[in-house]
Amino acid sequence: MYKNIKVIAFDADDTLWVNETYFREAEHLFAKLLANYETENKIDQELFKKEIENLQYYGYGIKGFVLSMVESALEISNYQIPQQKIAKILNIGKEMLEKPIELLPDIEHVLEFLQRNYKLIVATKGDLLDQERKLEKSGLLKYFHHIEVMSDKKPKDYLKLIQHLDIYPEELLMIGNSLKSDILPLVEVGAMAIHVPFHTTWVHEEVTEEEKSTTHYKTVLNIKEVLTLF
Known part of the structure; x- marks a missing residue:
């Protein structure tokens, strides 16, 4: 797959x-x-x-x-x-x-494993200074080839990212917790996506049951389960 x-x-x-x-x-x-x-x-x-x-x-x-x-x-x-x-x-x-960075369970193990065979990047939205600070404090920068802090995460934004990476859409896999921002826009542009739900979601990021019904993405229970797909 x-x-x-x-x-x-x-x-x-x-x-x-x-x-x-x-x-x-x-x-x-x-x-x-x-x-x-x-x-x-x-x-x-x-x-x-x-x-x-x-x-x-x-x-x-x-x-x-x-x-x-x-x-x-x-x-x-x-x-x-x-x-x-x-x-x-x-x-x-x-x-x-000033909050300390609390890594989610098994994330570093997953990054270390995937880094062996794939180019890893961060594609996130938010305040540039804050996201750079969090990445620095997280200790995870060493795993990533590129950091992209996006003003939004709509299909057009991902197409710009894909063009910047000089790859085809089907050569990109996105892993994230938000169906609205991290999953459905990728499906729309022809890329791959894996949904890893987080227990709390901002109301603005929620989607309808109809939007969830597309079968063109995979949902896993936790980030470690991603490794079973490769």
């Missing part, structure tokens, strides 16, 4: 290391700061709407998330929120940026 593969691309957040868990923790802290103004459920909804609205300006990542929290706090409080709470929101973001 993968006999034509030359390059294997890995998503970073929640594929190589834990990420989304920290966003859920931050959302909870944010809701506690605004508990005098709204319920946690309503605060979560308003923050999510603001994040989606701001993607066109800030893209993906912690910095855009923090700016969305500040904007949401101002609007939810009718611009009455104390300055000290704005400072606490900024600190939530800084603490997220």
Whole structure:
């Protein structure tokens, strides 16, 4: 099935290391700061709407998330929120940026094995500085030939990556946790994809049952199971 593969691309957040868990923790802290103004459920909804609205300006990542929290706090409080709470929101973001890198189980074993026969790259989206910092702290840089931090992960973005790599679509395999970002766009452009689910998924990355129904990708229970496919 993968006999034509030359390059294997890995998503970073929640594929190589834990990420989304920290966003859920931050959302909870944010809701506690605004508990005098709204319920946690309503605060979560308003923050999510603001994040989606701001993607066109800030893209993906912690910095855009923090700016969305500040904007949401101002609007939810009718611009009455104390300055000290704005400072606490900024600190939530800084603490997220300083989190230690928690590698997912068996990821280094898998990279070491695949590196013997394939060119490995990282294809991730988010803030460039933050993703470079995480890769450096992870100790995984030695396994990767190329790092691509993408502004988005739509089919056209992957086609640009494939052109840059100077390969055919069928020679690329993508491994990631998000069906919306890491799997379905690859299927659309004729590349291969393996879905490794993570227990927490951002609402924006969820897909419908109809979208999931394509059979042109493989789902495994964990990253180590990938090795059984080669």
